[in-house]
Amino acid sequence: MRRIEKAREPASLADLRGTPGAAWSSVHGTQRQQMREHAFKEQHGLCAYCMSPLPGPPSAEGMKIEHFETRALSPELVFDWDNLLGVCLGDVGIREGGGEHRKRYHCDTYRGHLPREEQRIELNPAAFPPDVGSMFSYTNQGEMRPAEGLEPAMRASVEAQIERLNLNIARLRRNRRDVIGALRSQFQKKAPRAARVKELLTLASTPDGAGLLPPYCQAAAYYLEKKLRQLG
Template structure:
């Protein structure tokens, strides 16, 4: 984990050690098979300002989605779509749609789909299992971290729960 500054140090040096200005973030680098790496999050952001504050409650409600609020359907389940231009600018600044992250989001969705397909073939009840998967994605580990790509798993499971009338 790395420490990120909500207000960049270059523009707000007086907030460098202010607790409210610090945020734990991932390493900011994702790899692809073959050795190609992409920077994202704070490594991609550098000193550019963000529109959103990741710690604000309203920002916690932002979710990965395959359909943008303007109705555009996303045929790439790994692509993060956000309608308001200022939020899309943050996605671009943080490189949240780089190929490695898109692939990882697609893989997370495929893994859940495979689990559900296996469960269906076994004839086991789906709704309790879907709720269990959703809860697992919403539960922090011993260090307080959610599983990787938890919002992707939750969104996918929520769609399946709706399809099952739950």
Template sequence: MRRIEKDREPACLADLRGTPGAAWSSVHGAQRQQMREHAFKEQHGLCAYCMSRLPGPPSAEGMKIEHFETRALSPELVFDWDNLLGVCLGDVGISDGGGHHRDRYHCDTYRGHLPREEQRIELNPAAFPPDVSSMFSYTNQGEMRAAHGLEPTMRASAEAQIERLNLNIARHQRNRRTAIDVLRSEFQRKAPRAARVKALLELSTTPDAAGLLPPYCQAAAYYLEKKLRQLG
């Protein structure tokens, strides 16, 4: 998970806030599409939670708009752009072993199946501070964990977020491990030097010409930052 720098909100949100009685259920297709396009651009083509690639161009078939603070718990934030995130459909993990099992859901799809009192999460990728990029660590096997050195309350929040979004399903761990293994293979062929590690870190965290970031780039960035510390 990485920090999202929110851009100017879609024009439709001001219209919705100014419409008496407007509710999320009354948002029409063109307005939802405007939100998807804005979220896709500011998130550089990645799901706000799992960091998998969102299919482009953005559409209802490949992504949806998620309320970080749920509509049920925070109705006053329904049309607040800082509370709206672009996320994947959250159920693609069911292909791992087959069967429509809830334990294969992830991101807001998984959270939505939890009891309401367990749905709250606290580390909004679009809020700062804290910077969510520093709240999580990744093992070389692709497991996502709370970052080392967090104070107890923040650690509990990070662990709850991983659990309530089901971010350690096999598919995500496998894809994170692949992103890290590409780097490990390079360093096995040639001993890493700080300049090369810094160049790879910049490549992993800088959008390409199309404005897209590599999927699971934060796992790669964490590995490279750790490598830089080891090199001194």
């Protein structure tokens, strides 16, 4: 998970706030598409939660608009752009079939199946402070954990976020492991110099010419920042 710099809100949101009786269910396709395009651009093509790549160009078949503070718990934030994030489908297309199938859900799709009182999460990637990117760590096997040195209350919030978004399912762990593994492989072939690690860190943290970030870039950045500290 990484910090998201929110840009100017889509014009449709201001229109919706000014429409008496407007509800999320009444938002039409063109308005939702405008939100998807804005979120895709400001998130550089990644899911706000798991950092999986969102298919481009953005569409209803490839991404959703998620309310960080849920509509049920915070109806006053339904049309607040800082509360809206672009997220992946979270395996929503798999066959419904009870608990075993739901274990494959992640991000807001998984959270939406939890009891309402368990759906709240506290670390909005679009809010600062804290910088959400500094709240999580990643093992070489791709497991997402709380960062070291967090105070107990913050650590509990991070653990709850990982659990309630189901961010350690096998597929996500494997994808993050592969990203970190590719970097480790480079360093096993040739001992890294600080200049090379900094170059790779820049590549992992900087959008490319199309404005896109590498998938799971925060896992790569965490590993590279750790490597830099080891190199002194």
